[in-house]
Amino acid sequence: MSGEPLVEIRNLNFSYDGRPVLTGINMVIPRGKVVAIMGQSGCGKTTTLRLIGGQLKPTSGHVKVAGQVVHDLDDDGLYRLRRRMGMLFQFGALFTDMSVFDNVAFQLREHTDLPEDLIRDLVMMKLHAVGLRGAHRLMPSELSGGMARRVALARAIALDPMLIMYDEPFAGLDPISLSIIGELIRTLTQALGASSVVVTHDVQESLKIVDYVYFVSAGRIVAEGTAEDIRRSDAPYVHQFVWGEADGPVPFQYPAPAYADQILPGRALHG
Amino acid sequence: MDNVITRALTNLGHRVTSRIRRLGFASRFFAMTLVYSGTALKRFNLTIREIYFTGVLSLIIILVSGLFVGMVLGLQGYDTLQRYGSSEALGILVALSLVRELGPVVAALLFASRAGSAITAEIGLMKATEQLSAMEMMAVNPIARVVAPRFWAGIISMPLLAALFSAMGIFGGYLVGVQLIGVDEGSFWSQMQASVDFREDIVNGVIKSFVFGVVVTWIAVFEGYDSEPTAEGVSGATTRTVVTSSLAILAADFVLTAFMFRGV
Ligand SMILES: Nc1ncnc2c1ncn2[C@@H]1O[C@H](COP(=O)(O)OP(=O)(O)OP(=O)(O)O)[C@@H](O)[C@H]1O
Numbered sequence: 001m002s003g004e005p006l007v008e009i010r011n012l013n014f015s016y017d018g019r020p021v022l023t024g025i026n027m028v029i030p031r032g033k034v035v036a037i038m039g040q041s042g043c044g045k046t047t048t049l050r051l052i053g054g055q056l057k058p059t060s061g062h063v064k065v066a067g068q069v070v071h072d073l074d075d076d077g078l079y080r081l082r083r084r085m086g087m088l089f090q091f092g093a094l095f096t097d098m099s100v101f102d103n104v105a106f107q108l109r110e111h112t113d114l115p116e117d118l119i120r121d122l123v124m125m126k127l128h129a130v131g132l133r134g135a136h137r138l139m140p141s142e143l144s145g146g147m148a149r150r151v152a153l154a155r156a157i158a159l160d161p162m163l164i165m166y167d168e169p170f171a172g173l174d175p176i177s178l179s180i181i182g183e184l185i186r187t188l189t190q191a192l193g194a195s196s197v198v199v200t201h202d203v204q205e206s207l208k209i210v211d212y213v214y215f216v217s218a219g220r221i222v223a224e225g226t227a228e229d230i231r232r233s234d235a236p237y238v239h240q241f242v243w244g245e246a247d248g249p250v251p252f253q254y255p256a257p258a259y260a261d262q263i264l265p266g267r268a269l270h271g
Numbered sequence: 272m273d274n275v276i277t278r279a280l281t282n283l284g285h286r287v288t289s290r291i292r293r294l295g296f297a298s299r300f301f302a303m304t305l306v307y308s309g310t311a312l313k314r315f316n317l318t319i320r321e322i323y324f325t326g327v328l329s330l331i332i333i334l335v336s337g338l339f340v341g342m343v344l345g346l347q348g349y350d351t352l353q354r355y356g357s358s359e360a361l362g363i364l365v366a367l368s369l370v371r372e373l374g375p376v377v378a379a380l381l382f383a384s385r386a387g388s389a390i391t392a393e394i395g396l397m398k399a400t401e402q403l404s405a406m407e408m409m410a411v412n413p414i415a416r417v418v419a420p421r422f423w424a425g426i427i428s429m430p431l432l433a434a435l436f437s438a439m440g441i442f443g444g445y446l447v448g449v450q451l452i453g454v455d456e457g458s459f460w461s462q463m464q465a466s467v468d469f470r471e472d473i474v475n476g477v478i479k480s481f482v483f484g485v486v487v488t489w490i491a492v493f494e495g496y497d498s499e500p501t502a503e504g505v506s507g508a509t510t511r512t513v514v515t516s517s518l519a520i521l522a523a524d525f526v527l528t529a530f531m532f533r534g535v
């Protein structure tokens with residue numbers, strides 16, 4: 001891990017309306033590597049990606065991408081930086097009024113003056129990579145969940161970005177698409193020399209393709225290391241997560257009053 | 272007792288300040304829409320597409336309503352005028368009522384409920400499904416790409432729709448007055464031509480419908496952009512668009528009329 005990292009997060013704190021979501025995050029995403037952020041639902045993974053993309057401003061600390069502090073940039077600077085980032089949204093976020101083809105072509109048409117036949121070739125290439133070249137005429141409403149996610153992936157990489165953020169790329173994929181998409185993330189990173197951040201719950205699949213893993217719990221980084229470190233780790237948190245055990249330091253419940261207090265008759269009204 | 276009153280007052284205060292704050296947001300949003308209108312005007316096909324969705328799709332309801340309103344005007348007008356033995360003035364009555372008042376106002380009310388609500392719902396849903404966020408992440412400003420084309424499309428469509436409404440209404444008045452009741456055709460048209468003033472009536476009517484177009488589309492795009500990103504949020508915003516813009520149209524109509532026809 002040499003050279004200046006592409007993304008550097010230092011002492012980052014973030015709260016939504018005074019409720020802390022991320023505390024004291026330090027994270028480094030080196031160039032040309034795939035980094036995974038793992039952690040249970042609601043721990044702040046999507047929020048982290050939004051902070052890197054400059055859609056949210058940290059309460060304190062800073063996020064640097066390619067040497068620039070993201071939240072200090074003006075609108076123009078931020079937009080220039082975002083042209084070199086791709087983001088796969090957790091729920092796809094395809095433009096519902098455009099066909100699959102137009103969705104993938106969107107950035108090419110907005111940001112370049114390429115002639116239409118070249119755009120067509122580029123779009124077909126990206127769709128081919130996610131196995132959906134044949135679906136280019138369909139509208140988003142005609143796609144299954146997993147197909148929509150793959151189209152969103154093709155759209156995220158349309159401009160060959162230097163930083164690609166994947167929010168749950170594996171959710172809703174069958175085992176075959178899953179390993180193909182996993183491979184794709186790996187090869188894209190190599191072919192483009194890009195860096196990738198993969199937010200995922202899918203420990204087994206992602207350990208095959210990532211270089212480094214951060215485990216987040218309740219807004220803090222509780223463990224980190226290379227894929228090898230993680231597999232061998234016997235830290236209770238990591239062990240529980242990797243092997244999917246119900247008992248351990250990770251609470252399954254969103255913070256709540258004691259269960260008995262809420263369900264016992266006669267006291268139920270307090271909840 | 273004291274407690275109840277203070278609470279009521281605090282509540283009222285909160286409501287007033289939040290309304291004022293929202294008005295502030297809306298004004299800022301309006302200014303931003305104008306600032307980022309470059310794309311919508313340069314790449315005019317984006318706006319044309321929206322003109323199709325807002326304007327052309329409102330066409331049927333506008334034409335049909337215009338026809339009926341004109342026919343009712345023909346009946347009512349004839350009934351009143353013939354008492355004074357001046358039924359051949361029916362043409363003037365129908366044309367002036369439509370061009371000055373009913374055309375712009377009723378067309379704008381219909382436009383608000385047909386196109387305004389659709390704009391709000393569309394933008395609100397794009398927000399709720401993170402399409403606007405995604406656009407921002409792709410370094411494309413959603414105000415420039417999504418809001419401004421819809422805004423300009425509304426402003427361009429509104430006067431055209433109002434004009435079509437009036438034309439259709441005059442035709443309806445003609446059908447009922449001349450064809451059905453038998454008012455003299457020559458005097459129906461010639462009196463109308465002689466008494467409708469271009470500056471005084473037509474231009475003022477166009478100004479009205481232009482203002483209504485700005486008001487309705489502004490409210491519609493703002494409510495959509497500002498909506499809570501949930502199903503209830505979007506449906507609430509859609510209702511607010513129709514209610515707020517209808518009230519705004521009627522209020523603006525009073526103010527404009529007071530200024531325009533002061534001397535008449
Ligand atoms: N717009 C918002 N306003 C207030 N709180 C929010 C908002 N978005 C997210 N949160 C809160 O921030 C916390 C982290 O949310 P985030 O979306 O980052 O979770 P996540 O790790 O991506 O979870 P998942 O794996 O389920 O997607 C959650 O507790 C959530 O309740």
Ligand SMILES: [Mg+2]
Nearest residue numbers: 045046090167
């Ligand atoms: Mg998430």
